Amino acid sequence: xxxxxxxxxxxxxxxxxxxxxxxxxxxxxxxxxxxxxxxxxxxxxxxxxxxxxxxxxxxxxxxxxxxxxxxxxxxxxxxxxxxxxxxxxxxxxxxxxxxxxxxxxxxxxxxxxxxxxxxxxxxxxxxxxxxxxxxxxxxxxxxxxxxxxxxxxxxxxxxxxxxxxxxxxxxxxxxxxxxxxxxxxxxxxxxxxxxxxxxxxxxxxxxxxxxxxxxxxxxxxxxxxxxxxxxxxxxxxxxxxxxxxxxxxxxxxxxxxxxxxxxxxxxxxxxxxxxxxxxxxxxxxxxxxxxxxxxxxxxxxxxxxxxxxxxxxxxxxxxxxxxxxxxxxxxxxxxxxxxxxxxxxxxxxxxxxxxxxxxxxx
Numbered sequence: 157x158x159x160x161x162x163x164x165x166x167x168x169x170x171x172x173x174x175x176x177x178x179x180x181x182x183x184x185x186x187x188x189x190x191x192x193x194x195x196x197x198x199x200x201x202x203x204x205x206x207x208x209x210x211x212x213x214x215x216x217x218x219x220x221x222x223x224x225x226x227x228x229x230x231x232x233x234x235x236x237x238x239x240x241x242x243x244x245x246x247x248x249x250x251x252x253x254x255x256x257x258x259x260x261x262x263x264x265x266x267x268x269x270x271x272x273x274x275x276x277x278x279x280x281x282x283x284x285x286x287x288x289x290x291x292x293x294x295x296x297x298x299x300x301x302x303x304x305x306x307x308x309x310x311x312x313x314x315x316x317x318x319x320x321x322x323x324x325x326x327x328x329x330x331x332x333x334x335x336x337x338x339x340x341x342x343x344x345x346x347x348x349x350x351x352x353x354x355x356x357x358x359x360x361x362x363x364x365x366x367x368x369x370x371x372x373x374x375x376x377x378x379x380x381x382x383x384x385x386x387x388x389x390x391x392x393x394x395x396x397x398x399x400x401x402x403x404x405x406x407x408x409x410x411x412x413x414x415x416x417x418x419x420x421x422x423x424x425x426x427x428x429x430x431x432x433x434x435x436x437x438x439x440x441x442x443x444x445x446x447x448x449x450x451x452x453x454x455x456x457x458x459x460x461x462x463x464x465x466x467x468x469x470x471x472x473x474x475x476x477x478x479x480x481x482x483x484x485x486x487x488x489x490x491x492x493x494x495x496x497x498x499x500x501x502x503x504x505x506x507x508x509x510x511x512x513x514x515x516x517x518x
Contacts, residue, residue: 174437174438175433175436177438177442177443177448178433178438179222179433179434180226180447180451181439181442181445181447181451182439183218183219183220184447184451184454185497186216186218187219187220187302187455188454188496188500189216189493190213190216191459191462191496192458192466192492192495192496193212193213193492193493207400210403211400212489213415214399214403214425215396217417217422218422218426220305220359220417221362221417221427221430222426222429222430224309224362224366225362225363225365225369226366227363228362228363228364228369228370229367229370230366230370231243231363232366232367232368232370232371235316235317235320240317240318240320244313247313248310251306251310251517252306253514254452254453254456254514254515254516254517255306257515258303258460259297262297262301262303262459262460262463265463265464266463269464270282270289299351301459301463302456302459304354305353308353308355308356308359309359311357312357312360312363313363315357315360316367323367324371328364329361329364329365329368332357332360332361335357335361336357336359336360336362336418337420338358339352339355339358339418340419340423343416343418343419344406346412349412350412351412351416352413352416352417358418380435381435383435385432385435388431389432391428392428392429395425395428399419399421399422399425401421402419402421402422403415449505449508449518450501450516452516452517453500453503453507453515453516453517453518454504456516457503457516458496458500461496462492462496465495465499466495466496470492504516
């Protein structure tokens with residue numbers, strides 16, 4: 157989800173980077189799809205309904221880890237070229253500005269909604285506890301929406317920069333893996349806030365792993381060419397089932413975040429998805445969506461439409477999601493995704509044609 161690094165592969169190595177466009181585009185589609193489905197208003201109580209929700213979320217739950225792997229792959233060489241200060245200056249210049257702008261837009265949509273409610277129902281009075289409500293809005297935007305990614309990513313990058321001389325150390329990688337596994341175990345025990353969006357040190361390992369793939373790309377390519385598709389697909393199915401079962405269990409025990417990205421089954425499932433997409437290399441239809449030009453913008457804007465536009469569209473239909481049949485529910489959820497993705501894509505492409513293209517990382 158980075159702007160420049162995910163936007164432009166290194167030209168001199170372009171022949172080796174064909175897989176990047178396919179992975180980043182599919183990963184972003186799954187992230188938009190996950191955010192667009194309305195788990196917040198659909199709470200099935202029957203076993204079949206719960207199973208369907210868990211299976212669907214597990215199926216599309218590989219995007220975030222794939223993005224960290226891609227980011228690590230693309231920045232590995234740059235750590236050796238730029239000083240820490242130079243790299244962070246470039247990163248802040250191309251990423252923070254667009255991220256801050258759209259996060260403020262999202263916050264303003266929340267405040268505008270509060271204003272409308274206050275004027276309509278309370279004569280313009282926001283109430284005595286609005287300061288607390290405002291703080292909750294800040295938490296919602298910067299900790300529990302898509303905007304968590306960039307601060308978390310920059311913290312991960314900062315840590316790798318501090319220890320960059322150990323970037324290719326297996327011991328360092330093992331330490332980072334232990335940090336990730338701490339968050340994995342914490343999903344069950346909740347010693348600290350368990351949601352993956354606040355797992356500050358939970359994703360550094362995947363950046364490190366991506367850098368190792370970059371460094372050993374020829375060997376990795378030879379290895380992946382030897383691994384049969386059927387084996388990868390079989391393992392994917394196994395961990396899809398195990399991941400769904402883990403979500404079912406966490407749902408049963410009332411986990412705070414039963415669909416957490418850092419569940420051990422989902423980590424392995426995500427790595428297998430990355431391996432399969434890498435082995436496929438090029439998906440020609442993906443080029444039509446121009447992922448290099450649109451991925452960062454879609455990431456920045458889509459959640460605003462999910463939170464602000466979709467409620468306005470569907471509230472007028474006046475139906476209860478809980479009463480929908482299985483077929484109707486699938487169409488409803490897929491419709492939400494299609495609306496959000498197409499509108500977001502069109503907005504990003506429109507911005508790309510203006511002088512404000514920096515707002516989507518161009």
